[in-house]
Amino acid sequence: MYRAVVGIATVCALVIVGVYRSTEGRIRDNRERYLKDAIAQVLPDAARTVPVSVSPAGRLESAAVPAPLPGFLAYDAGGALAGAVVTAEGMGYQDNIRILYAYSLARDAIVGLKVLDSKETPGLGDRIETDPRFTANFAALDAGLDAAGTALANSIVTVKQGEKTQPWQIDGITGATISSNAIGEILNASAGAWVPALERDAMNVSIDGGG
Amino acid sequence: MATTESTANDDFVRGLWRENPVFVQVLGMCPALAVSNTAQNALAMGLATTFVLLMSGLFVSLLRGFIPREVRIVCYICIIATFVTAVDYLIMAISLELHRQLGAFIALIVVNCLILGRAEAFASQHGPKRALADAAGMGAGFTAALLFVGAVRELLGAGSLFGFAVLPDGFQTWSVMVLPSGGFFAMAMWLAIVEWVKRRQAGFTAAEASA
Numbered sequence: 116m117y118r119a120v121v122g123i124a125t126v127c128a129l130v131i132v133g134v135y136r137s138t139e140g141r142i143r144d145n146r147e148r149y150l151k152d153a154i155a156q157v158l159p160d161a162a163r164t165v166p167v168s169v170s171p172a173g174r175l176e177s178a179a180v181p182a183p184l185p186g187f188l189a190y191d192a193g194g195a196l197a198g199a200v201v202t203a204e205g206m207g208y209q210d211n212i213r214i215l216y217a218y219s220l221a222r223d224a225i226v227g228l229k230v231l232d233s234k235e236t237p238g239l240g241d242r243i244e245t246d247p248r249f250t251a252n253f254a255a256l257d258a259g260l261d262a263a264g265t266a267l268a269n270s271i272v273t274v275k276q277g278e279k280t281q282p283w284q285i286d287g288i289t290g291a292t293i294s295s296n297a298i299g300e301i302l303n304a305s306a307g308a309w310v311p312a313l314e315r316d317a318m319n320v321s322i323d324g325g326g
Numbered sequence: 327m328a329t330t331e332s333t334a335n336d337d338f339v340r341g342l343w344r345e346n347p348v349f350v351q352v353l354g355m356c357p358a359l360a361v362s363n364t365a366q367n368a369l370a371m372g373l374a375t376t377f378v379l380l381m382s383g384l385f386v387s388l389l390r391g392f393i394p395r396e397v398r399i400v401c402y403i404c405i406i407a408t409f410v411t412a413v414d415y416l417i418m419a420i421s422l423e424l425h426r427q428l429g430a431f432i433a434l435i436v437v438n439c440l441i442l443g444r445a446e447a448f449a450s451q452h453g454p455k456r457a458l459a460d461a462a463g464m465g466a467g468f469t470a471a472l473l474f475v476g477a478v479r480e481l482l483g484a485g486s487l488f489g490f491a492v493l494p495d496g497f498q499t500w501s502v503m504v505l506p507s508g509g510f511f512a513m514a515m516w517l518a519i520v521e522w523v524k525r526r527q528a529g530f531t532a533a534e535a536s537a
Contacts, residue, residue, distance in 0.1 A: 116394045116396060116397055119392055119393055119394050119397065119401065120397055120400065120401065122392070123389065123393065123401045123404055123405065124404060126385075127404050127405060127407075127408035130408050130409070130412060131408055131411050131412065134411070134412040134415050134416065135415055138415045138416060138418065138419040141419040142415070142418045142419050142422075145418065145419065145421070145422045146422065149422045149423075232426065234429060234430055
């Protein structure tokens with residue numbers, strides 16, 4: 116009996132490993148292409164991206180090793196800095212929500228958002244992706260810095276549907292409170308870490324790397 | 327030789343109509359209701375389930391002399407889980423977008439009682455040829471059933487079929503059909519139709535027999 120169970124388990128393990136190894140190349144290519152398409156959606160001007168990261172000291176630096184939550188400086192066709200594209204992640208209603216957003220240094224605002232991965236409830240929580248009124252929040256979401264330049268002047272926060280009065284607020288979705296609040300929290304935390312570093316160092320980062 | 331051929335054919339056809347997994351056996355309701363919001367998702371889920379049915383049926387049949395009765399369920403689940411994992415990677419390699427659409431339901435194929443049910447009831451007691459025919463028939467019947475439900479839901483809920491707009495722009499879509507409740511409505515409708523047709527068939531057969 117043990118021989119049978121161990122035998123079956125061994126065969127199954129070999130099948131799983133075989134499939135994993137034979138598909139991992141294609142899956143990696145798919146992931147890269149997916150990210151490229153997502154970047155093109157949130158920042159249409161981006162022609163070239165350079166991976167960067169924020170050091171523990173809060174400075175922007177080139178990222179030689181791909182980070183789990185990558186961020187990029189994006190340059191347009193003419194070579195000028197078009198903005199930054201950052202991935203961020205946080206807990207939603209069901210599971211982690213992973214997003215990609217574009218930050219424009221010229222406009223001190225978040226100018227595009229795409230949900231990369233979410234397991235929110237279909238028809239309810241997933242309206243963070245499908246509701247045009249919600250996605251319109253991210254055409255120009257204020258993310259300006261305070262006087263010291265070390266933090267956001269106003270925290271990005273999700274408010275109840277219909278109660279948005281300030282450019283740094285996100286008009287929420289009734290019936291998807293937790294999911295829409297999660298987007299606000301994720302953006303606030305990520306922008307709070309990235310925007311000070313971007314504003315200070317984006318012009319100084321070497322643009323030789325990336326593609 | 328001729329008897330074996332026709333028996334294998336019978337095994338295949340049985341899963342399509344007489345013992346259709348969704349409309350007659352009423353198995354695998356969870357993915358049938360959840361992933362049939364569009365015709366494309368329904369087709370993908372049906373094909374993924376068919377793949378797992380075929381591979382697990384083949385392996386269970388080939389190993390049926392080797393698996394002791396006491397641990398058979400453990401072994402079946404191990405084999406089924408292996409191929410569900412395999413199909414998960416395969417779908418990621420084909421299209422990340424499709425993988426996102428199907429979401430958590432790919433992993434949930436492992437709890438689809440249809441697969442364990444066929445392994446226990448058929449594949450473990452017949453040779454590989456008949457097991458494959460049965461699995462193919464059940465898979466085809468499952469996919470067809472999902473397509474029927476998915477087509478109705480997409481047509482009424484979005485006015486399209488496989489993404490192609492079919493109904494004119496003026497059509498006011500029934501949003502409820504793409505929500506979970508719509509799945510129940512569509513499923514109930516098809517169950518009623520199938521039951522009615524079967525009763526008429528039984529009525530004809532009885533009339534012929536008594537004539």
